[in-house]
Structure formats: structure tokens, C-alpha cells
Amino acid sequence: MMKHLSKIALLSAMALGSTFALAQDITPTRVGPVSQYGQLMTGKNSQGQGRIYGSCEGVKDGAEVQVRGMSLYWSLMPQAVEFWSEEGVSTMVNDMNIQIVRAAMATGNEDWNNGYQGYGSDPNTQMNLMKTVVEAAIKNDIYVIIDWHSHNANEQTEASKNFFKQMAQTYGKYDNVIFELFNEPTDIAWGTIKNYADQVVSVIREYSDNLILVGTPKWDQNPQVAIGNEVNDPKKNTAYTLHYYANSHCWSGTYDWGGTCEGTNGEQAINAGLSVFVSEWGTGTADGGGTPDQGRNQSWQEYINKHKLSWANWSASKISEGTAAFEGSSTKNSLQYTASGNLVKGYLATNPTSYTKCAANNGNETPIFVKTDLNFNVTFSGNALHIAGAPMTVEIYSLKGDKLMAIDNVSGTLSLAKLPVGKYFARIHGKSTNMVRAFQIK
Template identity: 40%
Template sequence: MNFFSKSAAVLALLLTLLGCKNTIPEQPAVAQTPVEKYGQLRIEGPHVVDKTGKPVQLRGMSFFWSQWQGGFYNPAAVKWLKEDWQNTVVRAAMGIDHGGYLQNPEREKQKVITVVEAAIKEGIYVIIDWHDHEAHKHTAQAKAFFSEMAQRYGKYPNVIYEPYNEPLQDPDWATEIKPYHEAVIAEIRKHDPDNIIVCGTRMWSQRVDEAASNPIQGDNIAYTLHYYAATHKQELRNIATQAINKGAALFVTEFGTCAADGNGKVDEAESKLWWEFLDRHKISWCNWSVADKDEAASALKPGTSVTGPWTESNLTTSGKLVRNELLNKAQP
């Protein structure tokens, strides 16, 4: 111990003996993770609420179709999104057809497992997404997959299930989409009675009003609302408002800052209008997507490292816009 260290120790001892308060500040407590802070989420009315019943708005990023951008499904990327981008939620978008889970089930499932377990380790929420446009044609496979996921992870409050990414325009909510959800939900609830399930809606998860008018019975059910800011504007916000007014809880598991095809100009003005709407109604969101594909919706430029760290020069226009929003709205 050097002279100065000895002097400090003697001073602290004298202050203690004389009854003086030690003014040396204590080490700050380690900051809570989002899951430590919010705990077990549930649905109350049109809101996702935390363990105390207070409305919660999660914000984060969605990974791209797993079979095409699977390199990003790694623990380092999840950690970077939490720490540098201040994600409170990430979404593992497991591709189903087109060379995805139906053709390579173990390979694609392992990518989801990697992201889920990284999110649990980091203390953030994670959406397990059956990324399919025709999931009602794959009911048996979806039931088996979600049964396994619920058995593995149902005890963790981190997990959110998304059984049907984007039903197309044609399937009927009442006779095709809703029964599919009910079948998958029944499998999940055998093993996980509590965690939130976010159910896809007709027309690429835009017709949340139909689901609100004919809701799925059960606890902790929300409905998926997807939008792309340059394509879907006030008309879709009006549909969302109708659903909210009927008591439906909405969760934007995917949105883009550009056009619905993933390209075109990033619409910053409309993106901000959407964020104002989501903030006003406490609706959680994930941005599409963590990818380096050469398209406007990607957050990263082509050739960017899949593990991070990502500098400003690695980010696309959309990536910069979304990261700034995440940082500006990050909870202290």
C-alpha cells in the first residue's frame, strides 16, 4: 500500500471513530436488465403491462429470415443490440418454407435457440417467430415446434411467441387463421400458461380490426400489426385505432421505415408519425431488420460483420434512424 492509500485508509478510520459520516460514495448498483425491471409481462385490456401492472413498451430489432441471413443469429449480435442499440426485445424470425424449417428443421431451430438463449443471458425479451405466410397449411409442424419451445423456455419470462408472421390477403380470419392460432396456443399453454402470444392477422398482419371483432379467447393474447412507413399510413393507423378501441392489445413485431417491398426511399416523416402513434398507445415494436442485404429496410450495409461491433459507417439510412430512436427512447 502506498503513502496516499495509507493516508486515505487512516482518514476513513478516524472519521468512523469520531462518528463522522463517510462521504466517499459507494459503488453504484448494477443497472437492472429489462427483464429484471419489468418481470413477467401480461396483457391487461389493450396494453402489455409489467409485473406491477404498469403499461410497458418494448423496442428492438427483428432479425431477417433465418435461412437467408442466419449468420446474424449469434450471441455477440444479441449482446451488441442490447448494449449499443438499447434493445429491450429482439425477434428471431425463423423462415419456414423456401429452404427454411420445413426443409431443414434442426438447422433453423438451432438458430432460434441460439438467439433465445442469448436474450435470456442478456436479460432482454425475445420473440420466437414462425416466419410464414401460409402457416395454417403447416399446423402440425407449428404445433410440434411451439410445444418444444414452450417446454424449453416456458419458465422464462423473457419469451414471447409469434405463431403466424403474416397471413396473406386470402385466408379468412374466422375459419382459417383463428383456428390455426387456437390449435398452436393450446400446445403452448400445455407447458407455458403465462407468456404472451402475439397472433398474426389477415392481409400481412394489418387487419387487426377483424381480430378485435372476433377475438381469440384466453389470457395474454395480443395481435400482430405490421407496417412499412412509406406504404402504410393514416388509413392503417385508423384500423389499428379501431382495434384498440375494441380492447385489443397490439404488438408491432415487424415494421419498416421504407416501402412494403423493402426498398425505395426511407420515409423519415411517416416513420416519426408512426412512432408517435405507437408511443401514445404504448405499443411495442421491432424494426425489420438486422441484415446486410442490399435493400432499404436493412439496418446494415452489405458486408458488415455479423457479430458487431457496428460503427456509424456500417449503418444504412434506416439503421441510423432506428438506432437513434432506440437511444432517444431508452429507459434510464
């Protein structure tokens, strides 16, 4: 059965996506998809199929969120890194109508063509590139995927934990941010991937309850392997990635040699209730080359739209590859498109061109609904609720509307420090008072 939010829970979820914007250090310069949808979150529709929703409307049929945009190329070569910039992100927002950007950070000791080195050799440069893209996305009010772009992340566990700790501490409070822990595992057993992911998730959850993406075996083509053995996430906000290249992979059925199509694997995971996210796909072949096949790309788009899957296209670069979106003459301020880029730009043209802030955008200290005595007041500070007035009953709910605690006859200060880091709402009610207030534990 689908999880339905109560009216109070729904209103609170709507507020959470925008309530904390007032406390943020980076201010958006426009109203974009993040203001409208809020934090992305996993959930199931009324048929039990996995979907992605936004905190502004909560988990309910018709409120599924599908965002579409571009993936930056590995942060290693000048033809790619030029677009790892505020100007590059803003140009894609204005010219391509993107709703999401993926920052595919090189994680090891890579050093291509005397360009940039990966995080293992030059962490400061890579961190600065990532921060630039994340902050540009926040300013543009779009989503951003912080991608540990590795094929062997399970061998980089400590470095990954350190990186994501810093990212979650710095940016985990922003609804824009999505954490992708493992780009494309090679032929690695799911148990090995899960063991790595469990460790990194626990670090992120100390600071953020934002959406987490986890890769699956054989280059993200087997999300169904997580059925019944999901990543341990106390916030239950983890999705599994499906990657495809239209000229190489199939969306339905099986291959002539007997293997199951990647799209069939994704559909199996979705039907089992797992949320799936297409964090990378290409118009050509799996090696990044090839001329886009219009028919195969259209069939994949129909599959994606049927399941309301969010996506980031590979790649926002002028690398000499068939799947690169930009011609070599492009700059971060001016884009000229390849055949692949024009095709993808056409898909992105159907994204909304304007957005509306959450309806309950009332500010951090304004209750969503209040009928109160004049001598009654509730504030939140120092990870505690402060109640002035007659004793009240306090109920604490998760973002999805699950009741976590209920305490009668509360007056004065109620410590909430034992709650994990995340966003919640409190319902405070008594004989003549009924108030709901959103709050965040940091």
C-alpha cells in the same frame, strides 16, 4: 372498467417476474428490461383501451410497458444468419440499446441462394438458430419473439404445433419469451387464422402462460377483425399484430381509393380493448426497399408512442434492401449503419440505459408479506402447498389478481395439480397469520 389489482395481488405480480429467476438454468449477465418489467401481459387501461403491461407492476394506468428493438431477417441467408448469434444479439444490445429481438424463423422448404433451408426441410438447423437467439436474449435480459415466420402457417399446423411445444417446454418458464404464431397471413379469412391459432395456443398453454402474438389478415394490417371473436386463450394473454412500412402505409384516416389506413385499423382494435403489438415495421416500402421518408416515419412513431405500442424493426441484417439496418461491411461484432439503421438507432436511443430489478425480488421461498406464528410454515413443492401448523384458509389467485379458489381449514398438503400450467400466488391466512407466496405449476 380497468382491472385493478389488490395490494396483495400487485405485490405478488411484482414478485412473479423475478421470483422464478433463481430456478432458471440460464442466468442473465446484466439487469435489463425483463428484470424490471417481468412477464409481458395484456390488459386494459382505465379507458378500456388495450395495452401491454408487465407482471412486476401489474395492470394499472401508468404501468404500461413499451419495449423496442430489432427483428432479425429470415433465417435463410448468410447476410442475415450472421446476426442469429450470441455475439450479434449482444452487439445490438450494447450498440443499439435494444430491449427486444425478434427471431424470424423460416418455416417451410425455403432455400434461398444456396443458403439455409427452412424448418420444413432442415428443422435441426432452424431449431439451433432459434435456441441460440433465445438464450442470447435471456443472458442479455431482453425480450425475444419466437416467430413462426410464415405467410401460410394455417397450412403448417402440425409442424407449428410441434415446434411451439418444444419451444414452450424448453423456454416457456422464462419471462423473456414471447410466442408469435403466424407472421403475416396473406388474404386469409380471420376464421381460418383463428382456427389455426386456437390449436397452437392450446399446445403452448400446456407449458407456459407467456404472451402470445397472433397475425391478422392481409399482412397483419387488420387487427380489428378479432374484435368480438378473439383467439381462445385460457390465460387471456394474447395480443394481435400490426405491421406497417412507413413509405407504403398510412397511420390515420383513409386512402384516396377509399381503403382504411392501417393505423386506423389498429386504433379500432385498441379502442375495443384488444392489445396490439407491432412485431414488424420498416422505414421504407412494403417490399423492403426504398429510402426512408423522415416525415412519414416520424408520424408513425408518434402514433406508436401515443398508443404505447411495442415494436421490432425490420431488419437486423446486411441484406441488400433499403430497410436493412446494417451496411455490408458490418459483422456480428461491429455494426455500420445504413440510412434506415441510423434512423432506427436514433429512435432506440430514447430507450432506458439502465434498469432496476422488481422491488419484491425476495427469492422463491420467501413470502412477499408475512406475519406469522413461529411454529407456522408454508412450502411449495411437487405442485402442492405444504402447511405446517394450525389449519388455515388458502386462497389461490391468478397473475392478474382473479380469485380462482378458496378453501378453509387446510392443514398438511393441498394438491394444486388441477391448476393449468402457469404462475399463481396463494394467500394463506388465519387468526394470527397472513402470508402471500408466489408459485408456478409446470
